[in-house]
Amino acid sequence: MNNVKIIGTGSYAPDRIIKNIDLSKIVDTNDEWISTRTGIKERRITEGENTSFLSTKAALQAIKNADIDPLDIDLIVVGTASPDSFIPSTACLVQAEIGAENATCFDISAACTGFVYALNIGTQFIKTGQCKTALVIGAEVLSKIVDWSDRSTCVLFGDGAGAAILQKSEDNGILSIYTGSDGRNAAKLLGCSAVPVNNPFINTINEQNSLVTMSGKDIFRFGTKIVPKCIEEVLKNQDCKVQDIKYIVPHQANMRIIDSAAKRLDIDSNKFYINLDKYGNTSAASIPIALDEMNKDGLLKKGDKIILVGFGGGLTFGSALIEWMIN
Numbered sequence: 001m002n003n004v005k006i007i008g009t010g011s012y013a014p015d016r017i018i019k020n021i022d023l024s025k026i027v028d029t030n031d032e033w034i035s036t037r038t039g040i041k042e043r044r045i046t047e048g049e050n051t052s053f054l055s056t057k058a059a060l061q062a063i064k065n066a067d068i069d070p071l072d073i074d075l076i077v078v079g080t081a082s083p084d085s086f087i088p089s090t091a092c093l094v095q096a097e098i099g100a101e102n103a104t105c106f107d108i109s110a111a112c113t114g115f116v117y118a119l120n121i122g123t124q125f126i127k128t129g130q131c132k133t134a135l136v137i138g139a140e141v142l143s144k145i146v147d148w149s150d151r152s153t154c155v156l157f158g159d160g161a162g163a164a165i166l167q168k169s170e171d172n173g174i175l176s177i178y179t180g181s182d183g184r185n186a187a188k189l190l191g192c193s194a195v196p197v198n199n200p201f202i203n204t205i206n207e208q209n210s211l212v213t214m215s216g217k218d219i220f221r222f223g224t225k226i227v228p229k230c231i232e233e234v235l236k237n238q239d240c241k242v243q244d245i246k247y248i249v250p251h252q253a254n255m256r257i258i259d260s261a262a263k264r265l266d267i268d269s270n271k272f273y274i275n276l277d278k279y280g281n282t283s284a285a286s287i288p289i290a291l292d293e294m295n296k297d298g299l300l301k302k303g304d305k306i307i308l309v310g311f312g313g314g315l316t317f318g319s320a321l322i323e324w325m326i327n
């Protein structure tokens with residue numbers, strides 16, 4: 001099996017900042033409720049750019065950071081719950097924009113765990129020798145599927161994209177990955193329908209909209225249990241403990257979920273990198289945006305061990321134990 005490491009990261013969020021007070025003009029909410037219940041202060045919302053546009057911007061930054069030629073990329077995987085279209089995939093649209101003619105491209109649907117799943121796919125393709133250089137992206141334009149009349153969800157989400165380049169390597173930078181899913185009651189807990197079944201040979205047309213619905217309390221409970229479990233699982237059979245981890249990069253859903261996970265693991269909340277105050281919950285994009293910020297801000301040194309941990313609709317969950325290899 002080949003070793004794999006991250007050689008570059010990138011991210012992009014739309015310019016338009018929507019603060020909590022702006023939302024109080026649309027639904028019955030206020031800054032105090034949103035801040036204290038979630039930690040979110042503002043989010044970025046697109047003014048028309050779609051998911052492939054955000055993905056492309058993040059990808060180009062990651063390519064520059066990794067100092068590679070787009071023609072070196074032989075796999076593009078985009079984790080997204082809000083693609084531009086059913087067909088073509090967001091990954092194919094990105095491929096065309098960045099000129100990665102040698103890549104095989106596809107999207108995966110794992111909601112907020114999308115980036116961890118995409119990272120896992122890229123890692124396995126490289127480990128088995130199927131490819132050498134993979135571009136993995138988490139990207140969302142959730143603002144187009146959010147119900148802007150539902151205060152219990154619309155205040156939570158934001159738009160953005162993050163990317164990482166994985167490459168075959170001498171050193172082992174992806175130490176372990178843990179993933180799982182639980183499809184029971186999934187759509188009731190957190191869902192967003194596609195198009196209804198409709199054809200000339202049936203009488204019933206199902207009425208349905210395509211907006212996000214969520215049972216916040218259930219997902220909250222799930223998050224508080226699954227984040228510590230994912231961290232414990234990814235450390236199993238590894239010669240390091242949670243205390244040896246420099247940073248945990250969690251899915252940025254709710255500060256209270258992160259505080260609860262820190263308590264359960266008996267570690268300081270400061271070990272968790274947080275930027276949800278600035279971006280809200282950007283689903284599959286939240287982890288790679290955070291990772292890129294940390295990379296740009298020089299928080300990560302070669303040899304640091306970090307854990308990425310995501311959870312969300314599906315239900316899906318996963319974590320990755322990474323040794324940082326960029327100098």
Ligand code: UT7
Pocket residue numbers: 028029030033034037038112151152153155215216217219220223253254257281283311312313
């Ligand atoms: O990325 C996918 C994963 N998603 C998540 O991780 C989300 C997990 N869930 C959560 O983060 C939290 O459950 C929420 C932030 C969504 C909600 O927080 P909560 O503490 O569970 O509040 P709640 O749903 O129990 O609502 C408490 C009250 C209710 O009013 P009453 O019934 O007590 O009078 C809600 O109607 O807060 C009300 N409420 C709001 N008030 C002002 C709900 N949304 C709002 C709002 N502004 N935006």
